[in-house]
Amino acid sequence: MDKLKAPVFHIIHGSFVDGFGIRTTVFLKGCPLKCIWCCNPEGQAFDPELKVSAAKCDGCGRCVPVCPVGAITLTTQPDTVLTVDRSVCTNCLACKEACYTGALECFGEYYTVDELFAVLKKDELFYRSSGGGVTIGGGEATWYPEFTLALVRKCKENYIHTAIDTCGYVTSPDGIKALEEADLLLYDVKGINEEDHIKHTGVSNKPILENLKRLSAIGKPIFIRVPVIPGYTDSEETLNEIAGFLAQLKSVQRVDIMAVHEYGKVKYEQLGKEYLLNVEPIAPERQEKIKELFESYGLTTQLGG
Numbered sequence: 001m002d003k004l005k006a007p008v009f010h011i012i013h014g015s016f017v018d019g020f021g022i023r024t025t026v027f028l029k030g031c032p033l034k035c036i037w038c039c040n041p042e043g044q045a046f047d048p049e050l051k052v053s054a055a056k057c058d059g060c061g062r063c064v065p066v067c068p069v070g071a072i073t074l075t076t077q078p079d080t081v082l083t084v085d086r087s088v089c090t091n092c093l094a095c096k097e098a099c100y101t102g103a104l105e106c107f108g109e110y111y112t113v114d115e116l117f118a119v120l121k122k123d124e125l126f127y128r129s130s131g132g133g134v135t136i137g138g139g140e141a142t143w144y145p146e147f148t149l150a151l152v153r154k155c156k157e158n159y160i161h162t163a164i165d166t167c168g169y170v171t172s173p174d175g176i177k178a179l180e181e182a183d184l185l186l187y188d189v190k191g192i193n194e195e196d197h198i199k200h201t202g203v204s205n206k207p208i209l210e211n212l213k214r215l216s217a218i219g220k221p222i223f224i225r226v227p228v229i230p231g232y233t234d235s236e237e238t239l240n241e242i243a244g245f246l247a248q249l250k251s252v253q254r255v256d257i258m259a260v261h262e263y264g265k266v267k268y269e270q271l272g273k274e275y276l277l278n279v280e281p282i283a284p285e286r287q288e289k290i291k292e293l294f295e296s297y298g299l300t301t302q303l304g305g
């Protein structure tokens, strides 16, 4: 088991929003979807990536000579300006080792199952006292099927509750097994219309909806997460289609309405990526109306995760 590795880009200790009780949530790097509204762009690519926080640079210049491809430009007069040319950067991460200010860091660090479990086990007291546990998300947790399955099993052997936060686009047998064996699923549904789904996320929703139907049929406890993005997923037609689909499933315990936010914007800058979403926040009254729409289908619904 110890040979299995996956890149982790974030660990949140003490989360209250990723399942029951107090949880530790781990985010695995890499996702088969490319949602236009993604708020974790550092979770999209599979390998560790350079994170640039130019405002933290003190202009020491240590990073410039270590870059093998000359991707780093630094000026110090009149102000310190650090730039990385992402078109030539190979993500070798040599510059990160040279930087002591946090201007150059990395999204993603490889863990074995045992190494990650050792981190998760430290919070065991919080799980036990609150009815919480471990949540594995991403990116897409099941994109490392053997790793995620082994981690779920290791937690369960130790009587730690497990949840997987998934986009549902899971085709590998071990990925499916991980979903089946986790105690709870946090499952994204981003639309029922396949054409729109491909346009917004880059993939068909067929496997997502088929997996969801199958997991519900075996009685797996599921919280559904519906991203509500103006101009993309917020039309009455789209929301009614989603609610109508969910109402037929027998093990959906709750629907979480995830209104658009811009918390991820700074991470696009740190990755040198363009932030393409340009929408207004959804007014609280409109969010309430959306909640009522889902409730009208008999679905227990809340705003936020």
Ligand code: SF4
Binding pocket: 050, 066, 067, 068, 069, 070, 071, 072, 084, 088, 089, 090, 091, 092, 093, 094, 095, 096
């Ligand atoms: S990650 Fe490597 S290639 Fe990219 S800027 Fe740093 S040293 Fe250069």
Ligand code: SF4
Binding pocket: 056, 057, 058, 059, 060, 061, 062, 063, 064, 074, 082, 098, 099, 100, 101, 102, 103, 104
């Ligand atoms: S090593 Fe860090 S602080 Fe020094 S110039 Fe490079 S980015 Fe700036």
